Amino acid sequence: MPAYLLALDQGTTSSRAIVFDESGNTIATAQEEFTQHFPSPGLVEHDAEEIWSTQLCVAREALQRAELDATDIAAIGITNQRETSVIWDRATGKPIGPAIVWQDRRTADYCGELEAAGHAPRIQEITGLVLDAYFSASKIRWILDHIEDARERADRGELAFGTIDSWLVWKLTGGRLHLTDATNASRTMLCDLRSTDWNDEMLDLFTIPRSLLPEIRDSSEVYGETEAELFGAPIKIAGIAGDQHAALFGQACHAPGMAKNTYGTGCFALMHTGESPIVSRHRLLSTVAWRIGGKTEYALEGSVFIAGAVVQWLRDQLGMIQSSDEIEALAAQVEDNGGVYFVPAFSGLGAPHWDSYARGTISGLSRGSNRSHLARAALEGIAYQTGDVIRAMCDDAGIPLKELRVDGGATANGLLMQMQADLLGVPVVRAQTSEITALGAAYLAGLAVGVWADRAAIAANWTEDSRFIPGPGQQQMQDQLAAWHDAVQRTLS
Numbered sequence: 001m002p003a004y005l006l007a008l009d010q011g012t013t014s015s016r017a018i019v020f021d022e023s024g025n026t027i028a029t030a031q032e033e034f035t036q037h038f039p040s041p042g043l044v045e046h047d048a049e050e051i052w053s054t055q056l057c058v059a060r061e062a063l064q065r066a067e068l069d070a071t072d073i074a075a076i077g078i079t080n081q082r083e084t085s086v087i088w089d090r091a092t093g094k095p096i097g098p099a100i101v102w103q104d105r106r107t108a109d110y111c112g113e114l115e116a117a118g119h120a121p122r123i124q125e126i127t128g129l130v131l132d133a134y135f136s137a138s139k140i141r142w143i144l145d146h147i148e149d150a151r152e153r154a155d156r157g158e159l160a161f162g163t164i165d166s167w168l169v170w171k172l173t174g175g176r177l178h179l180t181d182a183t184n185a186s187r188t189m190l191c192d193l194r195s196t197d198w199n200d201e202m203l204d205l206f207t208i209p210r211s212l213l214p215e216i217r218d219s220s221e222v223y224g225e226t227e228a229e230l231f232g233a234p235i236k237i238a239g240i241a242g243d244q245h246a247a248l249f250g251q252a253c254h255a256p257g258m259a260k261n262t263y264g265t266g267c268f269a270l271m272h273t274g275e276s277p278i279v280s281r282h283r284l285l286s287t288v289a290w291r292i293g294g295k296t297e298y299a300l301e302g303s304v305f306i307a308g309a310v311v312q313w314l315r316d317q318l319g320m321i322q323s324s325d326e327i328e329a330l331a332a333q334v335e336d337n338g339g340v341y342f343v344p345a346f347s348g349l350g351a352p353h354w355d356s357y358a359r360g361t362i363s364g365l366s367r368g369s370n371r372s373h374l375a376r377a378a379l380e381g382i383a384y385q386t387g388d389v390i391r392a393m394c395d396d397a398g399i400p401l402k403e404l405r406v407d408g409g410a411t412a413n414g415l416l417m418q419m420q421a422d423l424l425g426v427p428v429v430r431a432q433t434s435e436i437t438a439l440g441a442a443y444l445a446g447l448a449v450g451v452w453a454d455r456a457a458i459a460a461n462w463t464e465d466s467r468f469i470p471g472p473g474q475q476q477m478q479d480q481l482a483a484w485h486d487a488v489q490r491t492l493s
């Protein structure tokens with residue numbers, strides 16, 4: 001049995017491929033950015049063909065850098081940006097239009113109409129999701145209604161819908177397989193959270209034909225093999241999970257009460273809640289953590305739309321710093337925020353507010369405010385948004401948090417991690433590997449083909465890099481909490 005796994009990590013801004021060994025070590029990595037399309041304010045699109053070409057390119061490059069060929073790879077695991085929606089022609093395999101990205105807000109008004117008509121509670125009851133343009137259902141409906149002949153062709157069974165995982169599997173297998181896993185299905189707003197099957201009531205509500213949709217499969221199983229010519233020999237495809245679910249699995253959060261937060265463009269906190277879904281009282285999302293061996297496990301999720309992106313904004317739009325890593329030293333030049341609060345609601349607020357029309361605010365400015373206060377307020381804004389989500393999560397689940405496992409690019413910022421620990425009052429633990437999301441996909445694939453015997457063997461691989469313990473800053477973060485919530489109220493529509 002080959003002991004190497006190839007993870008395809010298809011993200012919002014780049015396609016990546018990572019080769020791992022059986023100890024979870026990174027052997028080789030390749031990455032390529034692809035074009036972001038913003039046709040008008042609030043609209044975000046991707047070219048699905050460019051996603052496929054970049055993903056194939058980096059997969060081949062990673063194998064080359066690892067000095068391995070297809071026969072050395074036990075299986076491929078796929079993890080992907082979620083909710084992003086593609087519809088393609090089954091006969092040609094060509095997309096009928098651009099992929100609508102999870103960040104896209106073009107269907108916000110339509111979702112508002114559904115909410116005004118009283119559909120939101122039923123949607124949450126069935127799907128576990130808060131009615132929002134974030135999810136796939138309204139995007140699919142928009143494509144069917146706005147691309148010429150799309151609805152008629154869909155009704156005739158000529159078209160296929162997929163989130164990015166489905167699109168990649170279709171391309172990898174030469175169109176033989178049209179499938180998704182339960183994690184990605186649970187993000188469409190069309191899936192029954194308890195049965196993990198497509199729900200007819202939701203399909204009728206959004207006027208989407210069932211024939212358009214992929215088959216829902218486990219997150220860890222052998223689905224099929226790649227076309228031989230892609231890598232020189234067929235490779236099994238054996239694991240699929242949306243990026244945040246893969247990160248939860250890669251962090252070895254396999255038991256109820258364990259939680260992780262990924263600090264990227266946004267923040268995504270997930271807490272494992274066991275084998276029964278919890279319907280949130282705080283407008284968090286109840287979602288599938290993964291489905292393995294036909295058994296579904298669940299999680300609560302809170303999404304923060306803007307996290308690391310606020311640092312990029314300070315760099316690119318204000319020119320306040322030259323590189324993102326300068327923010328830590330700049331923020332550390334002052335002992336507190338000087339009364340400045342930064343709520344980066346550039347594209348609305350996610351959990352627990354779910355306000356599509358909220359916009360960012362900087363409040364509390366005085367003549368004494370300077371760059372360092374603004375930098376510190378930006379980092380605190382990331383920590384406070386996460387804190388609001390985690391507190392709501394613990395209250396919904398009735399489980400106290402013991403530690404928060406963290407990953408993502410912004411975890412390199414030690415000041416931010418210390419702020420987070422001080423705010424939550426529990427250790428914040430940074431994993432040793434920075435490739436947690438891709439590693440989770442590799443673990444799911446390896447589990448299916450026997451590289452790892454069980455989850456205990458996977459958990460044994462997990463090691464921490466740094467542990468941030470709540471310190472003297474706890475009182476300051478708590479004292480500022482009420483002022484933070486006042487600042488948030490100023491952003492709401």
